[in-house]
Amino acid sequence: MQEVFDSGMKVRREVLSDAHVDRANANKDEFTEEFQDLISKYAWGSIWTRPGLDKRMRSAVTLTAMVAGGYWEELAMHVKAARRNGLSVDEIKEILLQTAIYCSVPAANVAFKVAKDALAEYAAEEE
Structure with missing residues (x-):
């Protein structure tokens, strides 16, 4: 799962910008951390990385x-x-x-x- 997360973060940074992702990560807390991880893994790592x-x-x-x-x-x-x-x-x-x-x-x-x-x-x- 770490590979999917890492791929997702790479694409997320390419598409949204380092500044945006850095802000999102800086704003993570105990309440939102799992949601941010979900976005990186599934939206960016599983969908945006697909070749289709x-x-x-x-x-x-x-x-x-x-x-x-x-x-x-x-x-x-x-x-x-x-x-x-x-x-x-x-x-x-x-x-x-x-x-x-x-x-x-x-x-x-x-x-x-x-x-x-x-x-x-x-x-x-x-x-």
Whole structure:
């Protein structure tokens, strides 16, 4: 299981950034530690490491899922991750336009605002 965890942490750092993972780890406590380990092992170590989809496609799917679920903080984080994984701003826009049809116009409206702010933060971080 340690190998899965280590693989997950590697991908998690590549996708979300060292700074994000370091913050998450620094905020771990007795109550949240097992949840953080679960995320690293299963979401990142078992799913994101699978060969069936590349990181770009996984990001596209994840953006859609965040909009569908209304997980706005997670959407912001994954918009930045999508850029790290090679999605262009135009591709992110197209994904959000698609969510307007399949998730709802109100959800896409919020998503565009969240994404716009996240893209600005990403651009500032890259300078």
